[in-house]
Amino acid sequence: MKRILLFGNPNVGKSAIFTRLTGVRVIASNYPGTTVEYLKGKTRIDGNDIEVIDVPGTYSLIPDSPAEEVARKFIDESNPKETVILNVVDSTNLERNLNLTLQLLSTNFPVIVLLNFWDETKHKGISIDLKKMSKLLKIPVIPTIAITGYGIQELRESFSKAVPSNLKVREDDTWNFIGKIIKKVQIIEHHHHTFLQVLEDISNHPVLGVVFAGVVLFLSFVIIRLIGEGLIGFVCEPIFENLWTPVLMKFSPVLGESSLLHKILIGELIGGKIDFYQSFGVLSTGLFIPIGAVLPYIISFYFVLSILEDTGYLPRLAVLMDRLMHQIGIHGMGIVPMFLAFGCNVPGVLATRIMETRRERLIAATVMSISIPCMAQIAMIFGLLGKYGVKGIFPVFLSLFLVWIIVGKVMAKYVSGESPEIFTEIPPYRIPYFKVLLKKVWLRVSWFLKEALPFVLIGVLIVNLFYFFGFVDFLGKFFGSFLTRILGLPPEAVAALFIGFLRKDVAIGMLAPLGLSMGQLITASVVLTMYFPCVATFVVLFKELGFWDTLKASVIMVSSAIFVGWILNLIY
Amino acid sequence: MMSLLEARKNVPLIVKSVGEGKRDMAGMRGRGGRGGRGRGNWCRRFSNMGIREGSIINKVSMHPFFGPVVIRVGNCEIAVGRGMASAIIVEEVNE
Numbered sequence: 001m002k003r004i005l006l007f008g009n010p011n012v013g014k015s016a017i018f019t020r021l022t023g024v025r026v027i028a029s030n031y032p033g034t035t036v037e038y039l040k041g042k043t044r045i046d047g048n049d050i051e052v053i054d055v056p057g058t059y060s061l062i063p064d065s066p067a068e069e070v071a072r073k074f075i076d077e078s079n080p081k082e083t084v085i086l087n088v089v090d091s092t093n094l095e096r097n098l099n100l101t102l103q104l105l106s107t108n109f110p111v112i113v114l115l116n117f118w119d120e121t122k123h124k125g126i127s128i129d130l131k132k133m134s135k136l137l138k139i140p141v142i143p144t145i146a147i148t149g150y151g152i153q154e155l156r157e158s159f160s161k162a163v164p165s166n167l168k169v170r171e172d173d174t175w176n177f178i179g180k181i182i183k184k185v186q187i188i189e190h191h192h193h194t195f196l197q198v199l200e201d202i203s204n205h206p207v208l209g210v211v212f213a214g215v216v217l218f219l220s221f222v223i224i225r226l227i228g229e230g231l232i233g234f235v236c237e238p239i240f241e242n243l244w245t246p247v248l249m250k251f252s253p254v255l256g257e258s259s260l261l262h263k264i265l266i267g268e269l270i271g272g273k274i275d276f277y278q279s280f281g282v283l284s285t286g287l288f289i290p291i292g293a294v295l296p297y298i299i300s301f302y303f304v305l306s307i308l309e310d311t312g313y314l315p316r317l318a319v320l321m322d323r324l325m326h327q328i329g330i331h332g333m334g335i336v337p338m339f340l341a342f343g344c345n346v347p348g349v350l351a352t353r354i355m356e357t358r359r360e361r362l363i364a365a366t367v368m369s370i371s372i373p374c375m376a377q378i379a380m381i382f383g384l385l386g387k388y389g390v391k392g393i394f395p396v397f398l399s400l401f402l403v404w405i406i407v408g409k410v411m412a413k414y415v416s417g418e419s420p421e422i423f424t425e426i427p428p429y430r431i432p433y434f435k436v437l438l439k440k441v442w443l444r445v446s447w448f449l450k451e452a453l454p455f456v457l458i459g460v461l462i463v464n465l466f467y468f469f470g471f472v473d474f475l476g477k478f479f480g481s482f483l484t485r486i487l488g489l490p491p492e493a494v495a496a497l498f499i500g501f502l503r504k505d506v507a508i509g510m511l512a513p514l515g516l517s518m519g520q521l522i523t524a525s526v527v528l529t530m531y532f533p534c535v536a537t538f539v540v541l542f543k544e545l546g547f548w549d550t551l552k553a554s555v556i557m558v559s560s561a562i563f564v565g566w567i568l569n570l571i572y
Numbered sequence: 573m574m575s576l577l578e579a580r581k582n583v584p585l586i587v588k589s590v591g592e593g594k595r596d597m598a599g600m601r602g603r604g605g606r607g608g609r610g611r612g613n614w615c616r617r618f619s620n621m622g623i624r625e626g627s628i629i630n631k632v633s634m635h636p637f638f639g640p641v642v643i644r645v646g647n648c649e650i651a652v653g654r655g656m657a658s659a660i661i662v663e664e665v666n667e
Binding site for chain 2: 059060062064092093095096099124126175200201204205206209315318319320322323331332420421422423424425426428
């Protein structure tokens, strides 16, 4: 055996099993379609290194979405003699899951069935006869609870027993056969509604559900803001002011205030002191932006997002939002990539793969990269406009929301292709395991530190070189009159548009020393969000959409950014 | 016999047919979109989720303004667009 393929319906816990087997941390959530691309890892079984592949969830081997095509590809490309398929099954939904199981059995691969969510069967009054099931399917059947690791040891020991099943079921007889199996192995007792099921009923209700959604979203926003501001005010700023400033101030005279090195490393001294928003040295503002201003919001956002994901609230929100989302030509599940985009547009664009058609993906990806600022950028907008309160921040998000809906509506009218209706499974509510949740938050935060921190430092360095070599003045002269006339921004702001391609948080930060009015800051924040995606997002857009659709998306971005900036300039 | 849209909430329903009748293809089309996906395709997806002739389902809720219909199949809740829901023909189960 050289390879293990993890197969199963969406949202049965394949990624959690993958993490258990390989120790590789991957994002697992409680909604169908968390994994849109396969993931590879390694595990050791009986002293051999074995490749483990987490295949995106699929209902059948006949693909209906790009994620399912990825799954199909692995069946076609793997060698049955060197591969074992682990079929992860939701044991509370045996009947539906067995369809894929029978399809997998009809291939020549050895299959092991994992009955995941084994603990939930007890709460739901379901009992399953494992021995009988194993005998009927002629393959090993192992009960597991992926999130706690229950059953994984038994799984590790049973790989040697995996052989291809000689069970053959005619395709038109599949459901009949499944019905017979279910009758023989499963007994369901009546049970009372649990608290979580009462909540499920409330959030499904057309009226109460909307109220519930309002409460959830409002609380999410308040918690993100509270944790974010709390961390900045009580942890990050004091650390920077009291510990880091003295170090830099000792260092400052050594370099000499007017030297180039001082300008690059420490930046300008504002009134003889370091101002972490305005000094703009690599070691002052360069470190403060990612760690002092952005990181707290990254932590608070992913904490709240992970709770929404793991409880299973997102698909319910998708159902409520279905009508709104159809206004922009995509169905309700499009809300999931939009939510992810608030953390970072890159996973947001990738998650558009849960949409079935090209038209939906083009609309979702374009609308998202135009109008959804990532958390790094939002944190900086809060940092600059926060002092004006709601008056400063609200117009930014209102403009972006209007752009979201208008660009979406226009694209829904003119982009050709299909927009199918929503058709999705809604998982039950689950209470997240706190430890698992914190690990997931840490995983995402560490990605931010690894991916973003170097770029921010490089960004700030480039900004300084731009200023030093007079490139900013040159840009200002070249594009400045255009910028001043249309957007009402000073010529120096052009440089921010250039840096914005690298990192948007740095670009917003560059506005700090310019002494802009509130109106100018609002305009600049909106334009910087809209005009073009950052390089990381641009690369995935290109990969996901291809050349022509990326070109279309880019034209829409640049033109709508100029238009909206012009309108905002007229207002303020 | 009636479509899922007309069915009462929270009573067991038996599926009589999926994707047949006068609204067959039109019903399967996404609202706001152009063109439709093949009927066989939707029927297969329904079937994969356990919605096919003879299965027992339950209508949980129907969202206003042409929003989706939420149904329960076995232990699982599924959201279905209204066009598709209109193509699921059901009858109340007599107990």
